[in-house]
Amino acid sequence: MNLGLSEIRRTPGRFAAIAGAVGFIVFLALILAALSDGLYLGSTGAYRTTPAQYWVFSPTSGLELSRSTIDGARLEQVAATDGVETAGRLSVFNTTATSEGQDLQLSLLGADANTMPVEIIEGRLPEPEALEVVVDSQVTRKGIGIGSLITPTNGPDLEVVGVAGDAGFGFTTAWAQHDTFLEVRVSVRPELGALEGTSQALGITTDGTTADRIAEATGLSVATPQEAIDALPGASQQKITLNGIVYTTFVVAAIVVGLFFALVTLEKRNEYAVLKAIGMPNRKLVAAIFVQALIASAVGYVFGLALSRVVGLLLPSTVPALFLGETAIALLGVALFMGSLGAIFSFRRVTRIDPANALGGPA
Amino acid sequence: MTSKALEVEGLTKIYGEGHTAVTAVSEASLDLAGNEFVGLLGPSGSGKTTLISMIGALLTPTDGSVRIGGEDISGMSKKEQTRFRANRIGFVFQSFNLVPFLTARENLTVMANVSDLSKKEIGDRADQLLEELGLADRRDNLPEQLSGGERQRVAIGRALVTDPDLILVDEPTASLDTELGKAVVEMLAKEIKERNKAGIMVTHDLRMVEYTDRTIEIVDGRLRI
Numbered sequence: 001m002n003l004g005l006s007e008i009r010r011t012p013g014r015f016a017a018i019a020g021a022v023g024f025i026v027f028l029a030l031i032l033a034a035l036s037d038g039l040y041l042g043s044t045g046a047y048r049t050t051p052a053q054y055w056v057f058s059p060t061s062g063l064e065l066s067r068s069t070i071d072g073a074r075l076e077q078v079a080a081t082d083g084v085e086t087a088g089r090l091s092v093f094n095t096t097a098t099s100e101g102q103d104l105q106l107s108l109l110g111a112d113a114n115t116m117p118v119e120i121i122e123g124r125l126p127e128p129e130a131l132e133v134v135v136d137s138q139v140t141r142k143g144i145g146i147g148s149l150i151t152p153t154n155g156p157d158l159e160v161v162g163v164a165g166d167a168g169f170g171f172t173t174a175w176a177q178h179d180t181f182l183e184v185r186v187s188v189r190p191e192l193g194a195l196e197g198t199s200q201a202l203g204i205t206t207d208g209t210t211a212d213r214i215a216e217a218t219g220l221s222v223a224t225p226q227e228a229i230d231a232l233p234g235a236s237q238q239k240i241t242l243n244g245i246v247y248t249t250f251v252v253a254a255i256v257v258g259l260f261f262a263l264v265t266l267e268k269r270n271e272y273a274v275l276k277a278i279g280m281p282n283r284k285l286v287a288a289i290f291v292q293a294l295i296a297s298a299v300g301y302v303f304g305l306a307l308s309r310v311v312g313l314l315l316p317s318t319v320p321a322l323f324l325g326e327t328a329i330a331l332l333g334v335a336l337f338m339g340s341l342g343a344i345f346s347f348r349r350v351t352r353i354d355p356a357n358a359l360g361g362p363a
Numbered sequence: 364m365t366s367k368a369l370e371v372e373g374l375t376k377i378y379g380e381g382h383t384a385v386t387a388v389s390e391a392s393l394d395l396a397g398n399e400f401v402g403l404l405g406p407s408g409s410g411k412t413t414l415i416s417m418i419g420a421l422l423t424p425t426d427g428s429v430r431i432g433g434e435d436i437s438g439m440s441k442k443e444q445t446r447f448r449a450n451r452i453g454f455v456f457q458s459f460n461l462v463p464f465l466t467a468r469e470n471l472t473v474m475a476n477v478s479d480l481s482k483k484e485i486g487d488r489a490d491q492l493l494e495e496l497g498l499a500d501r502r503d504n505l506p507e508q509l510s511g512g513e514r515q516r517v518a519i520g521r522a523l524v525t526d527p528d529l530i531l532v533d534e535p536t537a538s539l540d541t542e543l544g545k546a547v548v549e550m551l552a553k554e555i556k557e558r559n560k561a562g563i564m565v566t567h568d569l570r571m572v573e574y575t576d577r578t579i580e581i582v583d584g585r586l587r588i
């Protein structure tokens with residue numbers, strides 16, 4: 001059996017210590033990653049979750065919804081453009097609202113059939129003309145679900161009729177039919193009434209015609225969902241910053257594992273000298289350390305993962321943490337890689353130990 | 364092929380260079396027959412450890428040659444020397460002998476990792492040696508649960524389990540009291556004799572000499588046979 005495994009079996013305590021240390025670091029990283037995912041996905045869902053292949057904005061908008069207006073004439077022009085198969089409106093406005101006895105910040109989206117969320121988890125899409133909305137699945141954490149009423153300040157009651165996945169767009173997100181949306185907006189923000197009939201952007205599907213061709217034909221800005229997401233103020237920067245912290249955390253994990261094995265190696269100098277003297281090749285000693293580092297990292301990861309999930313359940317619903325399986329798997333890879341990297345720093349220390357030190361008593 | 368277990372010729376070790384150079388062993392020559400167990404005696408600093416380190420392929424000589432079972436170890440690469448030590452030489456050290464997290468038996472069978480003998484052969488030899496060394500009922504104990512004498516007996520077992528040609532022993536009784544030391548050395552001598560091995564035991568202690576076939580003295584790095 002591998003020497004490293006035997007050692008873990010016989011002296012599990014010291015490995016529990018290093019696995020625990022790795023675990024807490026992984027826990028921190030997973031919580032940060034969940035925040036990063038939650039914030040990013042929760043504020044960019046509208047561009048991803050609909051059937052639209054491209055988003056069309058007014059030319060000087062910089063691809064930002066709040067700076068873009070598309071009037072009815074433009075909509076007709078785009079819909080009639082060669083290569084465009086479907087076109088639908090998309091608009092958003094933020095307002096305070098109440099629901100289920102709570103005050104909330106509501107991001108109300110207006111969409112047409114072609115720009116509604118595709119992933120309906122529960123219930124159905126709102127009917128045209130009806131004061132109905134479908135909410136993002138994250139909203140259900142606030143106890144709002146099918147049958148709940150959401151009341152924008154100065155606006156009409158909106159009944160929740162469905163729940164959609166990955167449909168968040170900033171705050172507590174609800175989607176209404178575009179005409180319903182305009183009606184609500186007029187009552188909440190009468191000063192915007194002049195814009196009645198216009199939308200902020202259009203979501204389109206094409207027969208394969210490229211974005212460039214459509215931009216050329218219409219004189220509008222045409223973006224892929226990712227380009228539109230990248231243009232959202234702050235979303236990408238926030239993600240890059242948080243992920244930077246996550247990866248820095250793992251560098252700390254590598255250093256902790258590295259220091260641990262450096263210390264252990266120092267402490268076991270004499271033992272290694274004896275093993276080398278009796279013919280144990282460096283390869284086997286190094287493999288033992290490597291296996292131990294991997295196990296400490298893997299066990300630490302499992303511990304950190306479990307802890308992050310438990311803490312995730314305890315987080316208030318206002319914290320936009322989102323625990324994704326794919327992030328967990330990616331970070332498992334990073335944890336194992338960083339653990340191995342930490343162990344590698346001890347390899348030279350081991351290979352440099354002189355087996356001759358085994359003779360002549362304690363060095 | 365020669366019947367000599369060990370042939371040492373003109374073996375010299377000089378540590379350092381220039382005016383700080385120390386000649387630890389000077390032109391040592393020595394032959395050991397296939398079943399000879401010799402004691403190596405000498406005052407502190409006389410070069411005992413240096414000499415057996417070179418014989419045991421742990422230290423590169425400045426000059427001279429070492430042949431074990433007819434094979435010249437001086438020309439070997441480090442890797443070849445490691446393999447050679449694993450298969451042809453058995454070591455018993457003064458201290459830090461055993462792997463602390465392995466049981467008595469595992470401290471013997473760990474050699475299956477490095478020996479050319481099969482796992483099964485090593486396992487069978489380990490059981491037999493533990494029996495002979497009076498450790499049969501201690502085989503599953505960790506070193507920390509063994510007495511000093513028992514630990515050295517386990518080390519003797521480990522040195523023999525790979526069926527080496529030559530056993531090198533450095534002050535095996537330094538951490539034991541006289542009676543216990545004698546018992547351990549007696550057992551060591553018996554195992555070496557029974558198996559027809561050659562052995563060199565470094566010792567300070569003249570009382571251990573009665574178990575050896577002959578003694579070699581070293582003073583200031585020079586052998587007196």
Ligand SMILES: Nc1ncnc2c1ncn2[C@@H]1O[C@H](COP(=O)(O)OP(=O)(O)OP(=O)(O)O)[C@@H](O)[C@H]1O
Pocket residue numbers: 360378379385386387405406407408409410411412413414
């Ligand atoms: N690595 C080294 N560098 C320089 N000099 C050394 C080194 N190792 C040993 N010496 C010197 O070589 C001489 C022989 O040392 P060695 O350890 O072989 O003696 P020894 O007979 O084993 O002594 P002891 O009985 O105290 O163990 C001593 O003078 C010692 O100081």
Ligand SMILES: [Mg+2]
Pocket residue numbers: 360411412413
């Ligand atoms: Mg010595």
